[in-house]
Amino acid sequence: MILLRTVATGLLAGGACVLIVEPRGEGVDHLRLALLTGLMIGQFLALPVALVAGGVVGWLAKGRARPRQRLDSPLGGLLLACGVLLFTQAWMVLEWLDVDLPPDGIGDPDGEVGIGLMSGASGTLMALLGLALLRKGLTASRSAAARPAPAGSPPR
Secondary structure, three states: OHHHHHHHHHHHHHHHHHHHOOOOOOOHHHHHHHHHHHHHHHHHHHHHHHHHHHHHHHHHOOOOOOOOOOOHHHHHHHHHHHHHHHHHHHHHHHHHHOOOOOOOOOOOHHHHHHHHHHHHHHHHHHHHHHHHHHHHHHHHHHHHHHOOOOOOOOOO
16 A cells, blocks of 8 residues: 555656746647646656655554554545546647647657657556545545444544
8 A cells, every 4th residue: 555655646746847847839738738748757756756765664664553544535536636637638738739730839749749648648547546545545434434433432
């Protein structure tokens, strides 16, 4: 579960680099392409760092009893929403680039299509990971609600 959470954190942390790439042209489509390019750069930087940090935390926490964390549902919902948004934006960029002549301000259309495809794959991965975390969080909360309370504890 630590691996899923660190991948989710790394994918979401890539959003910090969204504003580092300047649009090359005018209009919403150029801005959308620049935001997706910045997100891809951020994810390529943040995901390995998050995986290493999660591995270190998991290795250090091995054998110690940890309190049960209930962050799976909110993290899963956020990841699902961001994944669907990212996928739809990547799809719009690919539709925009699917013309005979490249739009003004686009130097290498194949590279921009690659950014759109990688963004779409990243959005799909984010949505699937969000669904997995939501399922885990919901089944954990359902099983916790079904467990009987210990004697002498206050009612829920």
